[in-house]
Amino acid sequence: MRVARSGTMTPEISDTYRPSAPATSHRSGWNKVPEITVYFWVIKVLCTTVGETAADLLNEKAGLGLTGVSLLMSVLLVAVLVVQFRTRAYRPGVYWLAVALISVVGTLISDNLTDNLGVPLEASTVAFAVALVVVFVVWYRSERTLSIHHVDTVRRESFYWLAVLFTFALGTAAGDLVAERMDLGYLVSVVLFALAIAAVAVAHFALGLNAVWSFWIAYVLTRPLGASAGDYLSQPTADGGLGLGTVVTSVLFLAVILGLVVFLTVTRRDVAERERLTPTAG
Template sequence: MAHETSETPAASAAGAEASSGRRVRWNKVPEVTVCFWIIKVLCTTVGETVADLLNEKAGLGLTGVSVLMSALLAVVLVVQFRTSAYRAGVYWTAVALISVVGTLVSDNLTDDMGVPLETSTTVFAIVLAVVFVVWYRRERTLSIHSIDTTGRESFYWLAVLFTFALGTAAGDLVSERVDFGYWLAAVLFGLVIAAVALAHFALDLDAVWSFWIAYILTRPLGASIGDYLSQPTGDGGLSLGTVVTSALFLSVILGLVVYLAVTRKDVAQPQRTARHAA
């Protein structure tokens, strides 16, 4: 009786490489699906509530929490860079941690150093623009469908970090300084994201820029939702607290990541490029 064999995607790709003489390049980030955006918003919410939770409950202060979370992020990013392809668990752990660290960067500037939100928002926007310019000049693309080299992955995670820092500062500026409140701020950012989506699908706005604009805006959207759920009613929230809000959203994130890890619905097909002759 013949034995039935099965090939993993990596094995299939290796076979294709050997037979075609072409090098397989695996994208290190997920396909942009509905699940992608749901988890992204949930991670931004967790970034806001976990940062507040650790700062208030752990007794480490902003500096201590920042050092701890930055160290954890560094470890996870090392694992992420060492993987040969996208892994849902590793990738989304890195996103969740970078959400917390991005929030803490902005909070340290505002709370500990007294930097006005207008200033930090402007600085983060400029730094992010510089990252995009250098990234494009070196790689000729900002597409997340081609994060298949160490250089591109480095630019990608650097950009993600500053989108979170920028989103935190901009979200705080709108909800606190402009006095919209958490709920109205969430609605505002949600409408702007919807407008970007409409411009992309109906008016043919460039896909790469549509993605990055929406990616930046999901940070203040998620933060506003997190603050609305966790903050006291006297401050305009529902008073669920940071513990309950963080636990709720982390549970949903875990469930979705496990689903994606099992189904692999967000795994991009590898690109093949001709190998240079020896």
């Protein structure tokens, strides 16, 4: 893992990349995901918070119900992913819209299993963890790399987004499991998951935890961190929140996400160096 120009941490290519046979899928020629900078983690947590509050908003106040919201968000996600796959390089607006929608859908998958099908959180947490490991195993066996610096073919991008979906579903189930079993409250949960992410960073830098696993473990943990933050802001004061409501919280976080995405689109601060040097279209 190396320190990026912005002072943040990103997995070193040499830690994760291994030469592989030429992929049979179409090669875009450009990495389709952003550099891992501080902007990446900030927007990711904000998208996670929006995923939690937006799902609650549409489910409870828009009258769509859990099933209706799930169908609507899934259709929107598929449409945005089609656009994402058709782009030739990383585009902040398209990419982060896909992350925001996949955050909602991942949350809803876990909620449907728990609320509609009665699957225990322990079982769904284990199931999503196993599914994520399977994706990583198949991804590596197919491509000989899990590098997020080389998401440059249709097949690799498919593995990437599938892994992202399962991290959100796993983070939702694990976060709900911790919240229900430990009953810590929203603010304490925020602190707990923040400390867990800090522990991952310490494990990497001090104990040599692999850069790939450091990244993905942190990626999973940011989901319950963002969800706990969203609940703390939106839930009534009687329930331990600040009482801002899901509408205000969702609009506030969406505004910040939009501002950051516009900033990154203009400055290209999170674009790989080789992409900065050569203009691309599409």
